[in-house]
Amino acid sequence: MGISTQLMDDVKECARAEAERRTYPPQFPALPPVPGGRYFDPAFAKLEADRVFSRSWLFVAHADQLRNIGDYVLLDQLDKPIMLIRGADNAVRAFCNTCRHRGAALVEEPQGNVGRRLTCPFHAWTYSLDGKLVGYPEAMNFSDLDRESHGLAEIRCESWGPLIFINLDVKARPLAAFLGSVGEDLSDFAELDGRLHLVDRTVREVGVNWKLPVDANLESYHVNYVHRTSAARTLQQSGTGIQLLPNGHSRMLVLYRDTIDGKALSPFPCVFPNLGDLPYCGTFSYHVFPNLSIVFAGTGLVFLITNWPTGPSTSVYNVHWCSSLAVDQEENRKLSDKVIAALSQVLFEDLDVLPGEQRSLNAGTLESLRLGYQERRIYYLHEAIDRAIGFEQVPETLRVPQLLASFVQE
Template sequence: MIKDKQIQIIETVFKNFQKQKNKTDADGITHIIDAGRYTSLERFEREKELIIKSHPIVVGATGQLQSNGDYFLHDLTGTPILIVKGKDGVVRAFLNMCRHRGVRLLEESEGKIKRNIVCPYHAWAYDTTGCLKAVFHEQGFDGVNAETHSLIELDCWVRLGMLFVVPNPELKGKFDIDDWLSEVYSITEDFEFGDLYPYHFTSETLDCNWKLVVDGALEGYHFKIAHANTIGKYFLDNLSLNMENKLHSTIVFPKRALEKMKELPETEWRLRQGANILIHIFPNTVILIEPDHIMVVSFVPIDEKTTQFYSFMLLPTEPQSQKDKDYWDLNAKIFWNAISEDNEMAVLQQKSFNGYSDTEMVVGSYEKLLVQFEILVDEMISP
């Protein structure tokens, strides 16, 4: 984020101190959201096909593929995805299925391809660019060649230390990833992140709809209450700053440390040192920019009432000592203690809605980004 914008945001937070004291920090407008959107199977199926499978989603970290031939699998969307760093150093994504009879080519969740990807059924072989290299008894297959039967490729991009893939092969070539992420770039511009080394991969299955988890990330109204015993004491109560965009939302969570900047000249104001910056990368990923690292969390819907939640850290450099590891492990623990409290609230919401979905949520002025997200979801799945 360019320096002028950082100063503008910090000034706005300072102004909101007084507005909050005067109870003039909100417009008071409330919104109504139907709880049935979190329990409907028919709606979930449209969301999964038209949103999760049809847009660039984060499948992992660039650093998971350190060497040529390294690969990992991603099956959470329902599409069997193989992400591999080719012998030419290019990262690509393919459907993890043989072009002969559709057998899964690789079963280990991660590993290294030494030469070719070989089908365990009839030994059809593909190189790390997806090209068909060998057909067992090829004389039995007229018209089968590298041009017609190489692996089915998916759009795949390396951006911001993360790997983005569109799970639907029919949409290959439909997205300009840099245009898609332009709002994210405007926030991350001028921030120094280092090498973005991936660390502390964690996964958890949550008994709730995926949108409830996203909703919980898009407001700071809950911090003082839900996080009273963890991170709540470090942040200014209900002074988060919402930045509405067309697609990807941003919310700034000011820390108490930000108050000390009042005593410094503007030239020394640094937003990352006084606040956490959360960016929701539509549809299902949140990155939390902290002073010295980034947390990445993604929420993949399994069914209308179940979500697979996974996260990893992006560090400026690879930890070199036990002291380094202890430091980053402590940061991960603090994050997960807080995020578990958020997840617990989403699960409790789902329990209520499972028993009685003929109700509504009331969403207030401090939760506008939540409303923006839910409206965008509605637009994406409309006929």
């Protein structure tokens, strides 16, 4: 599997053709204004929480965060108290961090190891690592308590190689079906558990709606201005090729300038051979609906950006930095730190400019967003959000017309 040679050529040709384009594409519709209320309205934020984040597959952790049996990680990205835990069978599962007796939290620290069992600190109800209730004190005080029906509440959890996803919707289709062509293109991920290492993680609170940082990852129009002393020195912003994919996902290649040697920028051993030379041609990335950006810096370094709503106008920005080189050696650590520092500068330049946009939205001085052709991935995200919510459930004043279906590449 992986990207075919023909598709690789098509992706590169799309970016090259964009660099030569001088007029608006005649076959593409003018994008309607996107209502500003979608970025601050509390009722709309609740619709997103209930219909988007509660029903989508969400990337939440890297397997290296819980490598040993009994390791756990608390997830703070969602309103529900959820933990990941590695079982005796080496599988990673997700459970509500809630004792089935009286609701006490089973673990309090952000991550750690519970040993062979989970024991509630309140009344010592005890659970196996796969969530079964295995014991509780003074059993004679409970009449006919059915242990099988009092196991921990399990959340759907699937792994894509080292990447761990959860979904709060018990009826959701499998992760592979949700990923669709993204999973096919990036099939190397499935074989990378233990080979693609988590080398660093960035977490930053930002005073903006969750979509604003996502939007910044979906377009390159700002590169020559926000990143004029950083990324613009290596990227040819006009050479931005975009493909809209099923299920709200998308793909983007921003070409390097002709003088840039992509391999020299990221000297990490290759673990994504099925991508060919695409990651060396420029910044190559995918958006996975709703909030995940997978960005390649060569074929041996990839970073995964997620942004999580904490309120209508606030969010938490997460980056998982992953490398083919483990950082147990000082030389590898120094190389990773150097590259991550340069890339972080670019990411933080985006975050620094976004609060001004949020203030304008909150104040009503920006009533709507006017998007251009190179920002169509943002509009496509809004379309997908409305489809996930249910078009008729979105207030009429906040809806976006569904226009881009015919431009999606199957």
